[in-house]
Amino acid sequence: MTRAVFSSALAALSLVAISPAVRAQEQAQEDPKEYLESAFELLESYHINRNEADWAALRDAARALTAQAHSPADTHAALRAVIVALDEKHSYLVPPRKPRKTISAATNAKPPLPPMPEGKRLEGEIGYVAIPSLTTVQGREQVGVQYRDTLQSLLKDLDKNASCGWIIDLRKNFGGNMWPMLNGLDPLLGDGPFGYFVGLEEKSAWVRTFQGISASTANAKSEPSPSFKLQNSSRPIAVLIGEQTTSSGEMVAIALIGLTNSKSFGKPSANFTTAVRPFPLSDGAVLGITSSQVAFASGELVKGAIEPDVLVEDEAQEEAAGWLEEQCRTTRA
Structure with missing residues (x-):
């Protein structure tokens, strides 16, 4: 990874805002600091550019920006910026799926299937x-x-x-x-x-x-x-x-x-x-690591x-x- 790419990614990381969270749903979730560290451990263990990354700098920036986080969801934007800093375009973070609304048995409805061959x-x-x-x-x-x-x-x-x-x-x-x-x-x-x-x-x-x-x-x-x-x-x-x-x-x-x-x-x-490689995270999000x-x-x-x-x-x-x-x-x- 070039120094210019790394620096620009950190600059973008510094602009990340912590999203609002629904506090009633956060009580049973993992501590955001532990959640962030778990994601870093996966990235540092498996990412194809792991030997070129400045992990100390990335951790410091992500921790500073998520210091007021109340839930794992409040760390997602920072994690996405870290992925950008790793200088390849295939890794991703998919947020948890929203629970489907209860469907009346009378409708007999089923979730739609994806396209088939x-x-x-x-x-x-x-x-x-x-x-x-x-x-x-x-x-x-x-x-x-x-x-x-x-x-x-x-x-x-x-x-x-x-x-x-x-x-x-x-x-x-x-x-x-x-x-x-x-x-x-x-x-x-x-x-x-x-x-x-x-x-x-x-x-x-x-x-x-x-x-x-x-x-x-x-x-x-x-x-x-x-x-x-x-x-x-x-x-x-x-x-x-x-x-x-x-x-x-x-x-x-x-x-x-x-x-x-x-x-x-x-x-x-x-x-x-x-x-x-997709890795499920504790809140239901999926971290895909190249x-x-x-x-x-x-x-x-x-x-x-x-x-x-x-x-x-x-x-x-x-x-x-x-x-x-x-x-x-x-x-x-």
């Missing part, structure tokens, strides 16, 4: 799949299972009409939880490893285990077969990316682009190609935005379909 058959025996964002923090963990199952069912349904290949559209994937996405795509990903997290002290591979696809430092080789089979799993894959392909959307793109039978189309991605860089299956580090193989402004899907049809004609000739 969608797909369709395209001309030329091509299966098209759009993979949206997925948030599974703060009580939404079970949604990931539904997302994975929806994606798997979609691939199975499209498989019989995908003899010329697949288009995987990540252009509106703003991130979230990458694992239901990869587990949903399981048979299209090959043998693995599918990519890597590269931290300061260790490197973990994205591998297939009997429990599903996940990151492992102990085993850099995928052992079991995919969790389900597709007749056309080895057909070419066209990957669509763009300016809104962010974070976990970029992770999925990295796994697919690392395959020998894939080609990417569209615009450069959003450049959040680092890994974030903890590692990311690498392709080849081991090559991803530096910045993902650049597509074919730069296309507005007709990425058409270009991708044309490439798949050409591959299909070549293999059938």
Whole structure:
């Protein structure tokens, strides 16, 4: 981190105001000083720039600005300024979810589900799949299972009409939880490893285990077969990316682009190609800490935005379909 960035972040930190709090809700909450220190311990232990940060200066500034804090919520603005001072854009602090109003049983209403994967058959025996964002923090963990199952069912349904290949559209994937996405795509990903997290002290591979696809430092080789089979799993894959392909959307793109039978189309991605670990805090907030860089299956580090193989402004899907049809004609000739 440069001295200029650090100084400007501290200047911003000095302007942070403590927000008003609802005192009746604060009585059972953690002491704000302890809360602030717990967050600092997580950042100092896991942040990718931890060796460059001036932790003493950051602590002094944050403590001074939160000296009158009455609740953890009164420290949130200061913590966000500390994140800025760490000089990378992927870490975050999400406030606690507001409790939902009681819903009358007569309405039979349920919380809305996030967007699920969608797909369709395209001309030329091509299966098209759009993979949206997925948030599974703060009580939404079970949604990931539904997302994975929806994606798997979609691939199975499209498989019989995908003899010329697949288009995987990540252009509106703003991130979230990458694992239901990869587990949903399981048979299209090959043998693995599918990519890597590269931290300061260790490197973990994205591998297939009997429990599903996940990151492992102990085993850099995928052992079991995919969790389900597709007749056309080895057909070419066209990957669509763009300016809104962010974070976990970029992770999925990295796994697919690392395959020998894939080609990417569209615009450069959003450049959040680092890994974030979410840590729940005592008040229900979530502190996401950027903890590692990311690498392709080849081991090559991803530096910045993902650049597509074919730069296309507005007709990425058409270009991708044309490439798949050409591959299909070549293999059938």
